[in-house]
Amino acid sequence: MDQKYVHIISTIVEHKPGVLYTVSNLFRRRGFNIDSISVGSTEESGIARMTIMVTGDNRTIEQVIKQLNKLIDVLKVTRLDPENIVTRELALIKVTATSTKARSDIINYADIFRARVVDVCTESLMMEITGTSDKIDAFITLMKPFGVKEVARTGITSLSRGPKSVKIDE
C-alpha cells in the first residue's frame, strides 16, 4: 500500500448552479474523502476556483484528477506542489472571556498570532485569524483552556508562487 499524503487540488470550474454538487458527488460516489473544500470566484467572470484538500495515496489522487477532468463543467485540474505554494485559511473563533485576566491573556496570544479581535462583549471575544491550517490549529489549541465556544473555518485556498498562472485552454 502506498503512503497516504495530503494533496491540494486546484480546480477551475464553470461558475453555475449544480457544479459544487457535481464535484462533491464525484468524491462521494468514488469513495474519495474531501478534507476541505473552498469555492469562490476568480479573475474571470463565470469561472470559479475550487481548492480541494484530499488525503490519499498516489493512485487515488491520480484517479481523483482524471475523474475530475472528465466532468464537463470542470475546465482545469491542477495538483499543486506543496513546496511551492501559498496556502491560507481563515477562521473565526469565539472564546469565553469573563475575567479581565483571561481577556488580556487572550489578546496577548492573538497579537503573537496576528489574529484580530472582531467582536467584544462581556462574556466573550471573537477573533479572526488567517494563515496555514497548522497555524490555526495551534491557535485554537492555545484558546482551549479559556473555553472555545464556536469555531468557523473556511477550508484552505491556494495559489502557486511565481509569475505563472493556470491557463484554462492549455
Next chain:
Amino acid sequence: MAKMTGAQALLESLKREKVEVMFGISGGALLPIHDVLCDSEIRHILARHEQGAAHMADGYARASGTAGVCMATSGPGATNIVTGLANAYLDSSPVIALTGQVPTYSANTSYMIGRDAFQEADIIGITTPITKYNVQVKHASEIPNAVKSAFYIATTGRPGPALVDLPKDTQTVKAEMDFSDNVQIRGYKPNTDPHPLQIKKAVNLLLNAERPMVLAGGGVNLSGASPELLQIAELLMMPVATTFMGKSCFPENHPLSMGNIGMHGTMLANKMILEADVLLAVGTRFQDRSTGTLNGFCPDAKIIHIDVDAAEIGKNVDVEVPIVGDAKPTLTMINQRLVKKVKKQKNGPWVKQVQAAKEKYLSELDLGSGDLTSPKLLKELRRLLPEQAIIATEVGQNQMWAALHFQTIKPRTFISSGGLGTMGFGFPAAIGAKVACPECPVVDIAGDGSFRMTEQELGTSVTEDIPVIVIVLNNSMLGMVAQWQRLFYQKRYAAVKLGNVPDFAKLAQAYGAEGVHIESLTEFSAVIKNALKTEVTTVIDVPISPDDDVFPMVPPGKGLKDTVGGL
C-alpha cells in the same frame, strides 16, 4: 436566426442531428412537443413503459453506431428512464434522453420548479452520477445549443448517455433560435489521437513478444475498429480474447479467436491469457467480471492499454505502455508501423500451442445432456441465422450461455447489458436494434425471469410492426441466482422460484404476436425458419431444466486460473 417555439426548435435540432426515430411515452409536461411532432418526419415509437423506451434507444444506438433518442414526461416518466440511463452509462452507449419538466414559473406562483409541483422530480440531480452530461434548459432560446451539446458529448470520446430536461414553458415560448453548427464546450475536449511515442513503444514491445495476445473490449465495437483489430491479429498471429462487451468485435469463427474471458469466459481464453508475455488490451476497463481477482491476472504479461478514456488507464491494473486514444486511429497507427517491420508470419510455437489448446477445448466442450439444452439450442440458432443477424440477450444464465455458445461473426451483432446487468434489457433493446437494422433478423435470448420484466413491450413490437424473435429459456426460476444458491449456499433456494406462469405462448398470442411452445430442437428449427420468413413477432417458450448450470465458471473471489468446468 429564426423565431419559433421551444418545441419547434427541439424538433428542428433533432432533425439537424439526423434523428429519424425516437422512443418514448407522452405526458403532461411533453404536450407542446408532441403537438409539433404531429407535423414532423421523425417517427415516434410509443413504448409501454419508459424503461422500455430507454432500452430501445440503447439497442438502437448499439446496432446503428449513432445516438438513440428516448423521451419521457416529468416526474415518474423521467424516473422510469433512470435504469436505462445507468445501463447506457456503464456500457458507454450514446443514449439521448429528453425529459419534460414542470414549468420554470407559473402565473400564480412566480416560480414553479423546486416547489414540489405535480409530477416534479429533480431529474438533473438524480441522473448526474449516471450521465456523461445533463442540462436543464432555463429558456427556450437555449434549446438548440443544449441539444447540440448533448449529441456532441454523448457520441464523441468515450460515448455515454446525455439528458436534456425541458421545462414545459420553455417548449411554448417563442424565441430567436441560433442553430449555428459550432458547438463550444470549454470543459470538453476528447483526446482521440494517440501519442506517437507511445505507439512506438507499443510496437517495440509487440515485435519482441514471444506469446502476444489481444484482449479486445467494448471500445473496439464502439470505435468500429474491427478491421484494424483483424489486421493486427493476423500480422502478428496473435490470439484474440474478448471481454463480454467486446464480443462480436472479432469473428469467432476465425482460427485466432479464443472467445470471451471472464467469470463465464471460455476455458480456452481464461487459461491462454495467463500464458501471454505481452497483452494488447484495447478498449477495456479490466472490470472484475473479466479479470477475476487481479492478483494472478496475466502474471507474466507486460500490458499495453489503449483507451480513449484516460481515467481507465491505471485504474485497475498497472500497465507498461499506456496509450490514450480511440481504438481505430490507434490500431491504424500501430498497424502502419508493423506492416513495415514484419512479414506475414507463419505459425510459430506460440500459435501452435494455442491451436492445440483450442482443438482440445472444442473437443471437450460440454453441451449438456439431453436433446434440448441451452447450448445445443444456441448452436442450432447460429446455424439457422445469417451472419448479420443481431442477438440481444437478457441477464443471467441465458446471457452467459449466449456469450459462450452463440458464435458472433459480424461486429455489433451482440447486444447485452454488460456493466449494469439489467434484467429486462434485451427485449426492448432488440426492438430498438430492429428499428435501426430493419433488414436484419433480431433475436432476444431471454430467461423467463428477465422477460417478465419488460414483456409488456410486446405491445410496442406488434402495434408498431417491429418484428423480433424472443427465445425464452424457461426454467421457471431466477436461474443464475438459483445456480449460486445451488453451488455456494447449500441448495437453500430462496426467492428464486417464479412458478410456471404465465404461459408465454398464450401471453404472446394475447398481444397479437405469434406464441409457440416447443419440446425439441427439430420443432425449434421449424419455428425459427418460419419466423424468419413471416417477419412476425414470435415468442418461443423453451422448457429447460431448472438444475442446469452455466459452466465454465470462475468461482466468486477467485482468479482466471481457478476457472472450473463444473463443480
